[in-house]
Amino acid sequence: MQPLSSSSCATGPHPPVSTTWRDRWLDWRDARLVNPWFRRWAMAWRWPRALVRRRARSLFDLMAGFVYSQTLLACVRLRVIEHVAAGPQTLSHLSALTGVPEAGLERLLRAACSLELLQRRDTGAYGLGVLGAPLVGDPGIAAMIEHHALLYDDLRDPVALLKADRPTGRMAAYWVYANTAQPGGLSDAEVASYSALMSATQPMIAEEVLQAIDLRRRHCLLDVGGGEGRFLQQAASSAPHLQLMLFDLPAVAERARERLTRAGLGRRCAVHGGDFVRDPLPAGADIITLIRVAFDHPDERVLAVMRAVYAALPTGGEVVLAEPMSGTAGAEPMGEAYFGFYLMAMGRGRPRSPDHLARLLREAGFSAIRLMPTRLPLQTRVMVGAKSS
Ligand SMILES: C[S@@+](CC[C@H](N)C(=O)[O-])C[C@H]1O[C@@H](n2cnc3c(N)ncnc32)[C@H](O)[C@@H]1O
Numbered sequence: 001m002q003p004l005s006s007s008s009c010a011t012g013p014h015p016p017v018s019t020t021w022r023d024r025w026l027d028w029r030d031a032r033l034v035n036p037w038f039r040r041w042a043m044a045w046r047w048p049r050a051l052v053r054r055r056a057r058s059l060f061d062l063m064a065g066f067v068y069s070q071t072l073l074a075c076v077r078l079r080v081i082e083h084v085a086a087g088p089q090t091l092s093h094l095s096a097l098t099g100v101p102e103a104g105l106e107r108l109l110r111a112a113c114s115l116e117l118l119q120r121r122d123t124g125a126y127g128l129g130v131l132g133a134p135l136v137g138d139p140g141i142a143a144m145i146e147h148h149a150l151l152y153d154d155l156r157d158p159v160a161l162l163k164a165d166r167p168t169g170r171m172a173a174y175w176v177y178a179n180t181a182q183p184g185g186l187s188d189a190e191v192a193s194y195s196a197l198m199s200a201t202q203p204m205i206a207e208e209v210l211q212a213i214d215l216r217r218r219h220c221l222l223d224v225g226g227g228e229g230r231f232l233q234q235a236a237s238s239a240p241h242l243q244l245m246l247f248d249l250p251a252v253a254e255r256a257r258e259r260l261t262r263a264g265l266g267r268r269c270a271v272h273g274g275d276f277v278r279d280p281l282p283a284g285a286d287i288i289t290l291i292r293v294a295f296d297h298p299d300e301r302v303l304a305v306m307r308a309v310y311a312a313l314p315t316g317g318e319v320v321l322a323e324p325m326s327g328t329a330g331a332e333p334m335g336e337a338y339f340g341f342y343l344m345a346m347g348r349g350r351p352r353s354p355d356h357l358a359r360l361l362r363e364a365g366f367s368a369i370r371l372m373p374t375r376l377p378l379q380t381r382v383m384v385g386a387k388s389s
Contacts, residue, residue, distance in 0.1 A: 071111045076145045085136040088125035140201035154345040171345040178347030184275040191251045195228050202230035205380050209322045212372040212382040215239040222285035225293035229256035244269040277304045281312035289320045296349040306364035313387045321383040326351040331378040361385040
């Protein structure tokens with residue numbers, strides 16, 4: 001086998017010659033970083049060595065990421081986090097609770113400690129760690145961790161997925177509306193499992209959205225793609241004066257109707273079933289939310305939904321777009337790497353930057369578009385646009 005050298009790669013068209021100072025600096029830096037002599041030199045000095053160690057750790061974490069997530073999955077499946085949330089537990093007690101022999105369980109617990117999911121106490125018992133603690137009492141995170149088993153199955157051969165015209169794996173079958181021409185005809189059985197997942201994970205998103213927007217002067221909120229109505233339930237308690245409406249696929253809308261009626265919101269909330277790409281949205285709301293909706297769809301469908309939202313709003317009405325966005329400072333891999341691959345496995349959606357979404361909103365007719373501050377932008381960012389004429 002030929003060693004991979006720069007000459008063996010140079011068979012295709014030549015790459016563009018760097019012209020900016022930044023590009024020239026990056027070329028210079030890369031040439032140093034791949035040079036074995038430079039690497040030996042860097043390891044000989046304190047500051048460069050610290051940097052090399054940090055980079056080596058980051059690269060190792062990238063390589064080992066699957067093992068880390070499987071450790072997390074095992075902790076969730078065996079309910080280890082729940083067990084230790086009640087108080088630190090010994091290995092033998094956890095072994096009895098989980099049904100895993102001590103030898104195997106100890107391996108898991110030590111791995112979980114190294115990942116800060118658990119923390120060993122001085123007594124030798126295992127207690128919660130700083131990364132395990134947020135999982136307690138949040139069924140949404142546990143549901144997402146379980147759900148990732150589908151995604152990782154599809155990502156077993158990432159190159160095949162990248163080359164495919166359309167995804168055909170487990171994620172595509174799960175997110176069935178993203179892969180059918182007639183989503184309006186989906187049955188309850190087809191929407192039940194994703195709707196339950198969205199419902200379980202909605203509370204943490206709703207909290208962020210509701211603290212970012214001002215509902216005091218609004219009288220009716222329509223949640224488009226509102227799932228089982230979990231967001232509306234939270235909006236109802238944070239703004240008791242507000243009338244509520246929900247629009248989703250007919251089978252999902254039926255689930256929302258049942259949930260909202262059970263929650264005592266049947267009279268306050270009008271539920272509509274339909275396809276937001278084909279059917280007009282109901283009029284009457286002066287604020288319309290699209291929460292975790294746009295990123296599921298290609299640009300032309302997002303534009304169609306935004307135009308439908310614009311048509312349904314009165315002058316002075318507002319659209320609220322809430323979802324994770326690419327290019328979020330401090331959370332860059334979440335957008336391009338995580339959601340990039342997640343949405344590819346799911347169908348035709350994509351993560352978008354705030355600029356991209358703002359461009360689509362402007363094209364749909366909205367103005368005064370602004371990004372509202374959220375406390376945890378990793379989970380969701382919130383963009384608002386107004387219908388001014
Ligand atoms: C990712 S889920 C988000 C649900 C909810 N907004 C949340 O954040 O929990 C997207 C929602 O959009 C709905 N949806 C997808 N395509 C639709 C369409 N063409 N017409 C109406 N609703 C649609 C789905 O049924 C689903 O409830």
